[in-house]
Amino acid sequence: MNAQVGLRGRAWFQALTGKNSAMDGDPGSVLTADAELGNESARFLCVVPSGQGRFPCARRGEVGLEEAYSLAMRVREVIGQDENNRKRPIIAIVDVKSQAYGRREETAAIFLAAAAAADAYASARMKGHPVIALVVGQAISGGFLTHGYQANRILAFDDSGVIIHAMHKEAAARITLRSVADLERLGHEIAPMSYDIRDYARLGLLHKLLHVENPDNPSKATLAQVQKELIDAIADARAGSTDLRNHFSSEGARQMRLAGLAARRHMEEEWITP
């Protein structure tokens, strides 16, 4: 695993918002701020490692109980505040190792916490808030489902430090009874199994893959470039639907998700006509 998980998330949160700390009452692992983006204010959220966290299994950039409920609360806060106003964009800066793997978490029903965060993001999207996920580092499994995957548009850096996946390599190898080498070989042959962000991009789920210089330490020019991409994605989201139909209609989906699209077509026909 990359020891740097979360550092990049913090760097980008700081670059985009000029802030570097949690809001009052929030755990140190959830950074939230409103900042200017183009000619409007946007809400930025990011989960970062916090060695002082209350929960030992959620100190290294995982999404745990406090993180999930804090994200849900901060997203719902925006929904409430903008009830009768222009819907503020919500930007999830994603650099999450995974969900938290702990006994305390399971005992206190982390599944519900994760559901609450996904619910909040999806509710914001359905109410017309442009929700953009900016994947700057890792976006693994329950971590990504909780923080980012309900976005209307997903942007990711074209960089080897960016990984979107269902499970990190070592664990996936153990569970599917394969070696890591086998898993890597399969990844090159079978696009949905790949750990390479360029293969992920082929699946048609990304709005755009961003080529950025030195993503660990954004320069002014790189920051301006990413801000422009976010503004474009927000405009695109506002012009589009509030659901995730772009997942199925993209060029990539039409090439890579043939079986899934066939199932959809058949069911749409059979639903009406016996």
Added chain:
Amino acid sequence: MSTTVAFPPFVNRKSFIELDARSRAQSLMDPGSWRELVGPFERIESPWLPEQGIAPQSDDGCVVLKGSIAGKPAVVIALEGGFQAGSMGEVSGSKMTTALDLAARDSQNGTKTTAVLLLETGGVRLQEANLGLAAIAEVIASLLVLRQHAPIITVVAGTVGCFGGMSLVAGLSSYIIMTPEARLGLNGAEVIEQESGIEEFDSSDRALIWAITGGEQRVAMGVADELVVDDMRKIAAAVQKYIQVGLPRVHRSEQVDLYRARIAALDASKQFGPLSLRQSWNEKANQGGAR
């Protein structure tokens, strides 16, 4: 002369757990009302499993029945725990998402259509990794559209249980029905042991696993709604009851302030006992916190 022989009740009980996904779904619907959509004879299978030397299944482990329950329009979507542990792949995910989308469309057009989800699943199918993860995100998105109009009723009967990303789907449901054999959690004990060590979770300790994720605990702590014994008729009756009840006043996954406060009140310096959690969360519930 006749003698009366007393059989214990379970002898006459018809097990739900022992049924496969298709029979489970059928057992919940009004007889003669249902038909299966995108059934196995259409042979829409996973294109990814054969490439890895794994036999696909002609329904991809997801059974969709459209019909009625207690006279009301419903769609039952059942995952087959016996196929790849009920995991979500490209095809099974697409079937679930599309069925939810179509139920939402009917509901928006005036025919309120309830979805009943029978979840026996380990979550993402790792052989289809990123398409499985995306499928779960898509199921969540579609479920939340339907949930604005009609209730989503999740049944976790066992024995696989409901884990991984699909536990979020359960958490977003209007109602969760469980048996004492069923488990519900984000991470299975094996994964926790693997990631955080045996001192964090001993995955061979079955009593501990059920004490934390079992149906009895989940219902007692208020994160699931009804505990039902493994009896086909009782599970069907519970589903019918919630269809009659309709949408809850508030969904559990919307009660962010309540649960955030509960987490804040926990002493996280040590493991907390499942029983004490039942008590403290229920006390708060009695003070008006529950929905």
